[in-house]
Amino acid sequence: MKRIVQLFVLVLVLAAVPALLPPYYVTLLNYIGISALVAVGLVLLTGVGGLTSFGQAAFVGVGAYTTAVLTTSTSLPGWIAWAGASPWLALVAGLVITGLIALLLGSLTLKLSGHYLPLGTIAWGISLYFLFGTLDFLGAQSGISGLPPITIGSFSFDEGGEIYYLIWAFVLAAVVTTHNLLDSREGRAIRALKGGVVMAEAMGVDTSRSRIVIFVIAALHACAAGWLYAHMQRLVNPSPFGLHHGIEYLFMAVVGGAGYVWGAVIGAGLVTLLNQWLQDWLPRLFGHAGNFEIIVFGLLLLLILHRAREGMWPALLRLFRVKAEPKVVVEGAAALPRRTLPARGEVILEVKDVTRRFGGLVANKDMNFSMKAGEILALIGPNGAGKSTMFNQISGVDTPTSGEIVFAGQVVTGRDSREIARLGMSRSFQHVRLLPKMSVLENVAIGTHLRGSGGVFPSAWRMERPEEERLLAEAARQIRRVGLEAHMHDEAGSLALGQQRIIEIARALAADPSLLLLDEPAAGLRFKEKEALAELLKKLKAEGVAILLVEHDMDFVMGLVDRIVVMEFGQKIAEGLPEEIQQDERVLAAYLGGVE
Template sequence: MLKPRAILTLFILILLLSPLLLPTYQITLLNYIGLYALVVLGLVLLTGVGGMTSFGQAAFVGLGAYASAYLTTTEQLPDWLAWAGHSPWLALLVGIALTAVVALILGALTLRLSGHYLPLGTIAWGISLYYLFGTVEQLGGHTGVSNLPVISLFGIALDKGEKMFYLIWAVLLLAIVITQNLLNSREGRAIRALKGGQLMAEAMGVNTFRSKLVIFLISALFAAVSGWLYAHTQRFINPTPFGLSMGIDYLFMALIGGVASVWGALVGAGVLTMLKQWLQDLLPHLLGSDGQYETIIFGLLIIAVMHRSPGGLWPILMRFIPVKLKSRQLLQEDGPAVRLDQRRPPRQGDLILEAQQVTRRFGGLIANNNMSLQVHAGEIVALIGPNGAGKSTMFNQLSAVDTPTSGEVRFLGQSLKGKSSREVAAMGMSRTFQHVKLLPGMTVLENVAIGAHLRGERGVLSAALRLERAEEQSLLQEARYQLQRVGLGDYLYEEAGSLALGQQRILEIARALCADPCLLLLDEPAAGLRFKEKQALAELLQKLRGEGMAILLVEHDMDFVMGLVDRIVVMEFGEKIAEGLPQDIQTNPAVLEAYLGGAE
């Protein structure tokens, strides 16, 4: 069995030898594959990982290409741009800066859209930029710009496709390394949480809009660099390669290769480029030269691939490549198990959370009506009631996921009015969810490490260059500590989606603890747990209470609640009908009637 590193070494060796062994025509195709793969790599981040569909990547390719074409071919540049004239490398810097500014503006305008409005928005600005390239006279109009200068590197003129090949593929491999580094980091976990886990991520302190903007910007910059390379490879550009049809092709490449796979970008670009070329060469001999038969057949083949393998070709290839894959050991097992700094706990008995006359209306429906409760440091409070009583809605008011129609929630003496769940998480409140919210394709360790997001500081650039490894190890060590604390220490590298439901609920508690909270909100934590697991959970919560943590839980298991909590608040039809010690609640007539069905 081959190791992944051996496969990669062999691949790089083949790349190094290709210009020496293959004819010029084949090298030209490989150059196009490398250029396309660089753009598709950005789409893997944006669409496959982040869950945002963009049809406008070709326009960003055009920005990089036209910025360089204008700067390197215009005789009289404005004074403020004269310094960058006639140098492809300086033009690259200007193109990157221009693309970054445009991407930030377009991202701020479109990334807040959801559903079908987001891809429609990308189509709109993609078409606008395409027509801009063909309309501005200084950019050559639809005729284009020719006689772009050759790129020189270390005194060597890259004036042939065989020479540009090395630069194109070196840039692509560097982009792949940067992307993998980013995804395997604190920032990467935040990015990976965008697809299907935004509510959970915000509750753990992740700024999801910022994460969207980050990958939108990175994908735009990858496209701009591809455009710069394309312009100086062709030494001629016009608007045609930067239109909507090419943007659709880039998406097809991502889908065919595997939209969630970094190496799938290369597979998709290669397969689509070669397939198009073969069809264009073969079909005229079979069907005649008239008509766009290759487009028809190409479309049918794409539908077939998507039907047979929705995840793309890369997962299929991985089944047949004899690679010895190990579970990725994220932790340095021989490293010191140093815990992160912890917040100063409140004093025993301090008022931590207070809800005052909280009412939440949804149109004519009143989900919570004048609800009041308090939670103090070092106590466990249960919020119980029949199904539909409004408990989960109340949880959302307390954790700033939702905003009360009237009334007020105060946490650590501060009003939560106007605060987001992310800001509340930073203050020291952490929660689990009624319906488990985790990222099933990520490991148990990585899922829990999301809870420590706010306890790290290193940013995107540090992650891309692997300069944050010490902090990353600290975050992962903290995640492992919390998993061992809750009894899941043997499942670090298992996929979270493979755990039983009860284990997934325990994982959520470990993730919440990883945020180092002073208040823990648990929504039905014992649901799906076996008897011994409930006992272990109760012991853990009692230990946390002894450490001064405040705990508020919603639970239906009365045996679990009665033997654990200090006080109980009972709800019915959105209102509080009783509050007191467990033994008092058990004999309260209103509770017996409403919640226990009048049982003696």
Template sequence: MRSNVLPRLILLALVPLVALLPLPPFWVSQLNYIGLYSLVTLGLVLLTGIGGLTSFGQAAFVGIGAYTTAWLTLNTGLSPWLTLWVGLAITGASALVLGWITLRMSGHYLPLATIAWGLALYYLMGNMDALGRYDGLLGIQPLMLGEWDVSRGKPFFVFLWLLVFLFAFALLNLLDSRPGRAIRALRTGSGMAESMGVNTLRYKIGIFLIAALFACVSGWLFAHFQRTVNPSPFGLKWGIEYLFMAVLGGAGYIWGAITGAALTKLMEDQLQVLLPRLIGTSGSFEIIVFGILLVLVLKYLPDGLWSLVDRYWPRARRTDLDLQGASGLAHRPRPADSEVVLQVEAVRKQFGGLVAVNDVSFEMRAGQIMGLIGPNGAGKSTTFNLITGVLSLTSGRVQYRGETISGLSSREIAKRGISRSFQHVKMIPDMTVLENVALGAHLRGHRGALSAMLRLDRAEEQRLLREAAQQLRRVGMGDRMHELAGNLAMGPQRLLEIARALCGDPALLLLDEPAAGLRYKEKQALATVLRQLREEGLSILLVEHDMDLVMQVCDRMVVMEFGTRLMEGTPPEVQQSPAVRAAYLGTEH
């Protein structure tokens, strides 16, 4: 992500300069509505475009912010500046409860759930006598700074758009941080992120909360801008329209939120004038046009209009990071020589009537590389997933350094010092190589989202990126750390995964086919890295089909066939075994 302070200061300075222009009141009002919509859409970009969570209920959170300040200012005389904090508290509590319930859902159930609670809140607002039912509340106080009314015209424009840009910069800061990398992994790599120690449910609830609070601020401003509140702007129609703005502008781009809000508002107003003239009759025909436009955007520009800007004026990648001055991260104690680090005792996994792993047992000691080999379908990767908590055991037990870890989640297992790679490479294509690798050090940092948004996490961020850079150099990819990971060939992607696993400072490293896709020299370099790691006391469990590599680096080997352990021994013993030759070649001769 870019970290340019000067352009941000220029944007902030433009707001009062634009206010000095002789703009007609109509266009000032239009820009104010665009700003209000942008606040909601910014939250949706974070939630839907980046986090991958579809919500149709954001308009209801706008309503909570609007109704809270309206009722409190009318019935208690509380200052509007204080009602904002009350609204944020109510919205935050509502979002936490709703998020805890609904964000455990996946597929089409999540958007259906957001529709349900959005409708529920809408009808609650419309049926409460205290809120004026469907007539709403009138005569809301203006926003005053001393004797200055900032809820109308150009003063409101300056106040609103400064907030819009500050919120946008806060999101850019968030995405350029440790929690930001975790958030960006939610959409396409949540399983991988859990294996790196990321609490994905917590981060889903977190971005849901941020999006709700942004919507609440928009509702608070809307109430004092309009001086009246009724349920109409907070129904399902507006929930869909906010999502339309995010998709049209570019759901994966912060600036796409403002683009989508501006285009939607301007087109809506112009179509309401032009379409009746063209058709000869009045009606809500602009909704039909919006529907057609949305289909076309999804078909031909699925990443939204801002993707065109990103395509022709790509973002500058950070290549000038000063990581040399950053202090190193703390390292976990290594196990003693020959200490038993992993015990797999009669582990079994059944999928219905299929026994994928059948009572497999073995143990590993510190500073040892153990190979787990066998023909395709032997159950090697399933055994990996049982050890790392990705799959649950049907029976048996797994112990790590004397502690039973079977039954723990992959996140809890990662906390204890076990890192892994995957049979099929898992990475975030639109993040740089350095950012992907830094995700592996997630558990070694502690700063949260608020610190990142306020940019108070820079010292820790430098340490995490320094560690990631060191691990990339360790596997021979130091010159490619600023490339987009999606541009890498398969071989470098494998090395990226190894570097990411090493970033977690593991005592036990599990590598699932790390040499797949590597060229000969890359395999030799990998073998050198594995030997070096063994000398440093790291234990490695290696699943691999490249027998030359396995025979070069492994101290012991476990051979599996049809989910069972066929034999265990040193590489020469395995090579000489008739049973192993029969398993691989179908004959003992």
């Protein structure tokens, strides 16, 4: 409710601006709004998704040139002639064309990683820019003029003070829908990209799809900005769509706060105004024209980034002591459907003759063991024994060189972790993989991803709220289950390492698994916390959940598990009950310090 009131007040303020400010500043606000629309897409793409793009100005150009060609040409082919009847139809055509181009470029570019990704965006950004200035039907360097104004009925947006309302309506729609999207199941999947592909895929997130989704959305925002720019200027030429403008848009997102939706608006306003003021005042100060504004502009941006590394929006929130409201958990929300667990004693996992080679190194050799539903099995061995490699092959992170893994009656050898997670396997990690800036509740809710179905469009328009309430209620239930209710709304990164490991277990439980893989779950826990964890695992066992764990704390293992598999140099050297393993000479020699 508070958010709706704040938005209503903002709309009233924006509506009053043309009557209160001179036309010059209204025009500046038009440019700020158009830039903010592009920057909102970059917040989603770069700030949240972690995918750096320097090529957004080219998508602005696609939107601008599409509407310019369609609304000024007198001889359009029949299949596209419908789009030339109105700028609004040209917008639809532009969004479709931009979306197809973004799908093509994204499918090629997003396969790159590291510094190759931004270099790839520079490559196609430059290519599209020169394409605009080369093709004759686009007007080459002269561009296209005589664009009609945007109209609604008899009303025409042909003046700066009139199109101002349309521009800011688009900006507010982009901000609100982006905020809604991030505050949803789909949004958590997008934010999980920064936590690493391995973690996200293990929770059932299709990371390739999520990357393409945000790439296309960012491109569509840029296309809409280009459409508005073209009909505001009534002229289109290549100059506003070059690489330096793409860099400027990225600056806006970063300076405003790359991970914050409203930061895009703040960044666009700050960069645009600063750039304009420097162009106006520096020639007067130095007495002649030059590129002084570029030098000073760069230094000032460097200072801002140095003093407010997260951007201006979070700095403003801290300055005015504004804290994000905790998510509301609807306690009466209907419970999510539960998985039917296999009958106790039924074989749920089989590892058959699994060998994994990395060149000349044999990490696992002829590994064989099985697990039953409702059983706790420990995989132990000295450092370098190949336990983590075995874990990764079982969960789909890695693929055996030879051998076979069967889970829930299906051969999962070579299948990706997302598919295996859908069958009922969930896991934690040896090195904690959480999103530190997200709350404990939101981190655990990532585990519910496969238990929901809300898509991008319903999420952006808050049409999936009933499902979202159920997912959050399930996450809250698992948090209480592991004893972290007091920290439900705290940032996950603010908790101790042992508590973060418990969060990972809660996240894995939120997926409703039939097999739970725990990689050193007791590491970093105090004695009482270990006791509580052991009790939780015993309860899960009683419910019929199978648990495979890697652990170095032998006191914790021996008093908890049903059976133990011992590894050394990638091979199984012993398997049996805890009391049998404690007396096995091979185990004592390899792992427990030898025998007298």
